[in-house]
Amino acid sequence: MSxxxxxINPDLNLRNTIIGIQFLFVAFGATVLVxxxxxxxxxxxxxTAGIGTLIYHLFTGGQVPIFLxxxxxxxxxxxxxxxxxxxxxxxxGIIAVGLVYAIMSGLVKAYGLRFIEKLFxxxxxxxxxxxxxxxxxxxxxxxxxxxxxxxxxxLLAAVFTVIFAKGLLKLIPIFIGIIVGYIVAVILGRxxxxxxxxxxxxxxxxxxxxxLNWQAILFLIPVAIAPIIEHIGDMxxxxxxxxxxxxxxxxxxxxxxxxxxxxxxxxxxxxxxxxTYSEVTGAISLTKVTNPxxxxxxxxxxxxxxxIGKISWFLKTIPQAVLGGIMLLLFGTIASxxxxxxxxxxxxxxxxxxxxxxxxxxTIGIGGAIISYGNFxxxxxxxxxxxxxxxxxxxxxxxxxx
Numbered sequence: 001m002s003x004x005x006x007x008i009n010p011d012l013n014l015r016n017t018i019i020g021i022q023f024l025f026v027a028f029g030a031t032v033l034v035x036x037x038x039x040x041x042x043x044x045x046x047x048t049a050g051i052g053t054l055i056y057h058l059f060t061g062g063q064v065p066i067f068l069x070x071x072x073x074x075x076x077x078x079x080x081x082x083x084x085x086x087x088x089x090x091x092x093g094i095i096a097v098g099l100v101y102a103i104m105s106g107l108v109k110a111y112g113l114r115f116i117e118k119l120f121x122x123x124x125x126x127x128x129x130x131x132x133x134x135x136x137x138x139x140x141x142x143x144x145x146x147x148x149x150x151x152x153x154x155l156l157a158a159v160f161t162v163i164f165a166k167g168l169l170k171l172i173p174i175f176i177g178i179i180v181g182y183i184v185a186v187i188l189g190r191x192x193x194x195x196x197x198x199x200x201x202x203x204x205x206x207x208x209x210x211x212l213n214w215q216a217i218l219f220l221i222p223v224a225i226a227p228i229i230e231h232i233g234d235m236x237x238x239x240x241x242x243x244x245x246x247x248x249x250x251x252x253x254x255x256x257x258x259x260x261x262x263x264x265x266x267x268x269x270x271x272x273x274x275x276t277y278s279e280v281t282g283a284i285s286l287t288k289v290t291n292p293x294x295x296x297x298x299x300x301x302x303x304x305x306x307x308i309g310k311i312s313w314f315l316k317t318i319p320q321a322v323l324g325g326i327m328l329l330l331f332g333t334i335a336s337x338x339x340x341x342x343x344x345x346x347x348x349x350x351x352x353x354x355x356x357x358x359x360x361x362x363t364i365g366i367g368g369a370i371i372s373y374g375n376f377x378x379x380x381x382x383x384x385x386x387x388x389x390x391x392x393x394x395x396x397x398x399x400x401x402x
Contacts, residue, residue: 027067032070033174035070037327039087042315049302064235076132080379088213093267124357150184154178181319192317207270
């Protein structure tokens with residue numbers, strides 16, 4: 001019995017390798033910014049982004065050109081959860097978030113997409129997304145004011161990139177803002193290079209062990225609502241770009257499951273949750289390169305970068321003010337996405353019912369309301385999300401009541 005000769009995928013060539021590395025740089029700034037803000041080793045986030053993307057491609061049959069990176073939706077919840085329950089407990093909560101994705105995957109397969117849209121309508125998702133950005137505004141200002149000069153320079157670099165840049169540069173404003181701010185910080189002598197020689201060229205990421213903490217789990221699970229809806233939107237976006245219906249094949253249930261398992265593994269390794277990156281989808285749209293292999297090349301590159309100690313050292317030397325300047329734009333942008341969600345979906349804010357839902361969700365989320373019973377507590381974004389879902393289900397719709 002003759003064996004088939006081993007064949008190398010013809011798509012695995014220099015051109016696609018270069019494009020794959022380029023796609024990683026589109027996602028790089030955002031992927032490492034999240035762990036830097038929540039106090040986690042950025043090399044771990046790079047590693048889990050790479051591994052998570054490969055897992056996603058495994059669960060979707062390698063059909064969908066998607067890259068998974070660090071989720072901004074969880075910055076505020078992770079910071080608060082760490083204060084309350086510690087990082088190990090928070091990582092346990094992140095594992096649970098991944099399992100919520102898996103449960104939603106089963107519900108989509110069983111009842112279809114309309115079930116999710118009814119449970120989590122845009123009138124709830126819009127204000128929840130706004131809270132995610134606005135709740136972090138004080139953190140952005142506090143980091144920026146450590147050195148307003150660096151913060152403003154970084155902010156302006158990012159803003160100018162968003163408004164005036166063309167091509168791929170327009171897709172990486174975070175990356176450009178950090179680089180420009182860092183260069184200015186070096187020129188002004190505000191970066192310490194004394195430990196550069198001591199940093200290893202090759203080192204494993206500093207993985208952390210999660211712990212089972214039911215309070216952290218209950219605190220983080222409700223936050224998964226907004227990223228799940230974001231995932232659905234990204235699937236529609238990449239389907240339009242690639243001119244294929246990924247909602248039907250491989251199916252939304254499989255894309256959700258892949259995202260969820262990737263997030264659960266990230267939590268198990270001591271990293272932040274993953275999410276589908278619309279920045280990379282934008283780069284795919286611009287370059288017209290829709291081959292999923294290219295995204296797997298980007299994933300492998302992320303894993304390699306996570307093991308280069310000099311890169312990890314460099315990321316940790318970025319001044320807080322530089323990150324603060326980027327956050328001034330980023331978190332406001334997240335809030336504006338929430339507003340855009342309401343506008344694009346023609347949510348009638350003249351409706352008393354919708355006004356009540358949006359108002360209460362915003363007040364609870366931004367005001368930091370908390371509900372406690374014994375060892376159980378629910379607050380912030382999570383509480384606002386749950387209240388929004390309940391209000392949507394119980395408040396009568398006057399159109400239906402007539």
